[in-house]
Amino acid sequence: MTEQKKTTIVLFSGDYDKAMAAYIIANGAAAYDHEVTIFHTFWGLNALRKDEPIKSNKSFIEKAFGKMMPRGADQMGLSQMNFAGMGPKMIKQVIKKHNAMTLPQLIDMAIEQDVRLIACTMTMDLLGLGEDELLKEVEYGGVAAYLGEAQDGQVNLFI
Numbered sequence: 001m002t003e004q005k006k007t008t009i010v011l012f013s014g015d016y017d018k019a020m021a022a023y024i025i026a027n028g029a030a031a032y033d034h035e036v037t038i039f040h041t042f043w044g045l046n047a048l049r050k051d052e053p054i055k056s057n058k059s060f061i062e063k064a065f066g067k068m069m070p071r072g073a074d075q076m077g078l079s080q081m082n083f084a085g086m087g088p089k090m091i092k093q094v095i096k097k098h099n100a101m102t103l104p105q106l107i108d109m110a111i112e113q114d115v116r117l118i119a120c121t122m123t124m125d126l127l128g129l130g131e132d133e134l135l136k137e138v139e140y141g142g143v144a145a146y147l148g149e150a151q152d153g154q155v156n157l158f159i
Contacts, residue, residue: 007029007154007156008156009037009159010159012041012042012044012158013159014042014043014077016028016077017079017091018079019044022157022159027113035148037115037139039149040119041120042120044128045119046157048119050071052096054130081148116139116149118138119134
């Protein structure tokens, strides 16, 4: 009997291109029958945010974080050549031209392949993010949740 292969990814970055890389690897590993977990923390949580604003009672600082952070995967900037928002528009045109998948499509594919999407609850508390602001398929946990997944992982990445 073969042991289940596991891949874990910590998505720390809030950059569109880095999040794409994380989800491309996750989907590839899932296609190769790996059990895959992506642990989203700090700016990586933006990939899990819903596109529409959610009304909630937040402190001034929490509201400020909410306005400064991109709302959803499609609003994230690039790590290099962002050019005040022009870079993401350009890369999305290239993605469309080559019939490649966008980040939101890669996230949907990961959900379809049962990739576990875990949001770091400590970071959510720090940034004032509520569960109602994130995609419904998201699971919640702290560093122990990640470590529990990673300890048996054959592939562990930090992006």
